[in-house]
Amino acid sequence: MVPEFDLLMPQTLPEALEMLGDRAPDLTPLAGGTNIIVYMREDRHRYKMLMDVTRLNELHGVRREDGHLVLGSTTTIAELLTDPLIAEYGSPLRQAAAVFASPLVRNRATVGGNLVDASPAADTAPPLLVMNAEVELASQKGVRRVPLDEFIVGVNETLRQPEELLVSIRWPLPSTRSSGGFSKIGLRKGAACSVVSAAVMVEKDEDGLCQSARIALGAVATRPIRAYAAEEILVGQPLKLQIIDLAGQLSAETVSPIDDIRGSADYRRRMVEVLVRRLLSRAAQEMAPREESDAT
């Protein structure tokens, strides 16, 4: 037992924000604990105080609001798999949830926790990035929104200020002419840490050309990133094999992976190309009219 350690259990959001306001930076919000409790075990002195946010109803649940999907930050990964709104409006995120850690971890891990922990390999980040998600941060001073792309700034580093709480994540409802997905490579098929991950979201216009494309990559840089150059070349184009190949290659050029025990930088770079190409092909196929798809 560390003498100064404490666990606070606020009942309402205002109470939680007050606690944060009073005690920042000594107080860290605790949601599912699937990262924090592991860190605590490694270093007993790492946290002075934790604040359990899992009982705050305001942070939980999924709803539609003003053409957006609003996801409470303490929604668990498991809940993403059964929520009908996520099924309809958050397909890439749902696909990531299906291969996130293990079923036992999914029942505790939260989307907010995954984002605030900000591992470069955080599996919820790429799908949320391609859905143009924003995070909502609350403090005693009020609420602000930050695009997810700006929110995560480095390894385990975000723009969350010590007195702020990540309360929700929101993204515009994808158009009916869009399709997206998530894929990852791990060293085994169950309970695998991502060696590389990728998500895409593409939208077609009435003429079947690509109206917008978003590509996000995980575990290949200090933070999950968008592959802007690859996205740009897709816009205005029919989603055919050649352009998809090029997008894959450009994505691979975007990244700066590292060598570690799970894989080499070179392998990661090559897998970015493969994953992006496969995801784009799949998305193109899903959006194809009944006759033969262009991208096969």
Place this chain on the structure above:
Amino acid sequence: MKYKAKPLPPVEPPDLRVVGKPLRRVDALGKAVGSTVYAGDFSMPNMLHGKVFRSSQPSARIKRLDVSKARELPGVICVLTAKDLPDAKLVTDMPGQTGQKRRAGTDAPVLASEVIRYRGEPIALVAAERLDIAEQALERIEIEYDTLPGVYDPLEAMKPGAPVVYEPDNIVATWKIRKGDVQAGMAMADMIIENTFSVPFVDHAYLEPEAGVAWMDDQNVIHIRVCTQVVEHFRSIARALGVPQNKIHIQGTLLGGGFGGKEDITVEIFLALLAKHTRRPVRLAYSREESIMAHSKRHPFIITHHTGVKRNGRITAAEIEMISDAGAYPYLSPYVLLYATVTACGPYRVEHLKVDSTSVATNNPFTSAFRGFGAAQACVAYEQQMDEIAKALDMDPLDVRRANYLSTGDRNATGQQMKSAVWLEETATRALEALGEKTSECGLIKVGQGFASYMQSYGRITWFHDTSRAWVGLELDGTAVIRCGVPDLGGGQVNTLCQIASEVLGVPLENFIIYSTDSALTPLAGTTTATRQLYMSGSAVHQAASEIRRVLLEYAQLHFEQDIENLELADGKVYVKSDPENLLPLSELTKMCAAEGLPLSNLALFKAPFTDPIDPETGQGDIFPDFTFGAHAVEVAVDTETGEITLLKSVGCHDVGRAINPIAVEGQIQGGSAQGLGYALMEEVQVVEGVIQTPSLSEYLIPTSRDLPTTKAIILESGTGLGPFGAKGIGEPSLTPAAPAVANAVTNALGVRIKDLPLTPEKVLAAIEEAKNA
């Protein structure tokens, strides 16, 4: 390629009622409802909590060690260093045996005092009122190291001038085989094929980390309740403590897995020391990270094969070099090396054979026993070599093996005659047949099939003069008791003994109670290692039960006025075969025998063959009681863009001699092969400059339920084993062929071979690239 099972010789199925039946194990329900008390689940009043302080350096000299601040922490009851120990050496002789001619001394200190040879080497012990206080005490121990140059590669360690980890030259052990005339044999060959294969450090990764509780009683006996594969360690523990052997009492628990990792002493001496010094019960339990750091690993091996073959596939000569990484202390390295050497050429007739093996010390984590014990590593090499020979000769892989397989009556690499059934072709063809037609390929996914045959010894090295003892007794109500020192690792060791005795005595399995794994209260049965327990303790139990059976039937003979041949002892009664209503319940019979002063219990001693050590110059001689033979076959799908391998099908076919409990045998085949499949695909304790890079189960990967298909287990029973009812052994054999089967399947899929395990996606891609460029 359609493979048809080779017909088996007609074997009369034995008339058995209990043996061979898929009965529920005696320990099954307790485990299923969570009642079973493991080594870490036990506590005693007034108990302290122990922790081990370990080296953070792999190669160093301790310059300064100051435990005073730790001692001063309130709640810390004692802190021990090497200065506090009477005999600082941990000598792990092959335990439980006498008359051995060669010793595998570790020279490992119980607690390091000067030189540190591996990262994690124990330096001090703490006992405190609470676990968190013990942990804080560790933080207060002050230590300064002088870093010493270290060596982390066995090839480097063999070079003159390398840092010395093991005096004088880092060579921990060597073995040789010289058989025939290899030069002449190579000259006869149409082709010589050469390949080098390597395998990494692997962790046992049993779910139960090492744990135990020790306490000292009013006669100064130190009781140690601990998960161990070897109860006989009490002798070494006594020496380390400086107490007589009869003052150490091991109460072994049902293990949460062993696989060889709990074969050496782990926490026992630490527990005993803390209990002795504090005179209070002490609990010590390793965390997973500590377990990975502190216990042995499977030996990495580099194995080079040069094989001379004729165009028809027949091997004319083989020359094999093997180098293993012994890590920082020898432990069982010399014997692991021996097993590898003896099986180096595989289950094949090789008249002209030269094997040179060396085990080399480094500052890496120490290596010791792991299911397969060197023969598994040897198989990874020889079975891949056989497939390479097939490729070079453009022959079917099975045909190459058929041209060379041993048969009953042939002599193996050390000139030992194979006396039991050698069902190599029988098992290989069945495994391949069960694999079926190759699943069709699709686009970038390539499919391959592969198999491996093997030989694995069961029973220990015969010059250890192995013995086992068991006591069987009947109560006066017809229930039965077994007392046997056997440790149960989870493979059903205790249940098997009950099932054997149940068959012999006619007492239903559910009426058995077995007391096991106690160094003072159960007859010593030797180690649960070397696939020996069914053979050794099974035979001892069979012997003991048979003696009681004889007593019962001789009495019944008089009672029924029938010849013994007309009497049957089964289902809890004795009855006349031709008139089953003419019966006596066992509960009656036992009372009657007891009234006559007849013995209703028996203590049996079973001996394996006792031999002399082999000729060190030629490696010739009998070494093991016998061998198990079998095969494993797999089908894999390889994503040629990502390198990911998916196991589609897996089949293990083994001649187990006799399956005492078919569910248990099936479980061993499925579980052992799972470890082999993991070995092939994902398991590696990565070590860099002596530092483990895979410290927990997040980094050290073992297969999950999504990584393995169900392995189909095909059990053959030749009845020719030396064990009870003709049993052989399956514990280690089940693992041995699995990894090379995968390697061969992947090679079949890709057309190119990766010669070092594990076959990670990245290595697969690199191999595909190389093949394209070639």
Place this chain on the structure above:
Amino acid sequence: MQPKMITLTVNGRKHQVAFSPDETLLNALRQLNYTDVKNGCEKGDCGACAVLLNGKAVNSCLVLACQADGSEILTNAGLGTMDNPHPIQEAFADAGAAQCGYCTPGMIISAKALLDQNPHPSEEEIREAISGNLCRCTGYAQIITAIQIAAERMAASALADSGQGGKQ
């Protein structure tokens, strides 16, 4: 910091005990003598510590005891006993699914969670449901068989209970 008084209802039994705020639920349960909840890794990799927390299967090593204040917890030992085992436990015993048995309590918890949601799971669904429970002894095969047997038996007895029993 002061230990906090919390209430845990474990296997139907209410415990009011003080725990240090940094104590995990795993260690709290084991201190309360629920030693069927095993420590295999203490960081969510192995599943040996799995319990049902308010009906959801979780790694108890990744929950602080105080976070579980007021919760209902089910451990494997709460599902059944030697005299009255739960069908899942019986099936494990019959199918040989417990070899060393150390992964078994956590494995059965995951199986229970699965069968509560999905009484007729496919093999693939079973494999997915237990993918967070490592087993080193069985290769998972007999565990999957056990869960299939349990599903069949539980469905049959549910049918029987509902008065529609008879030929299956």
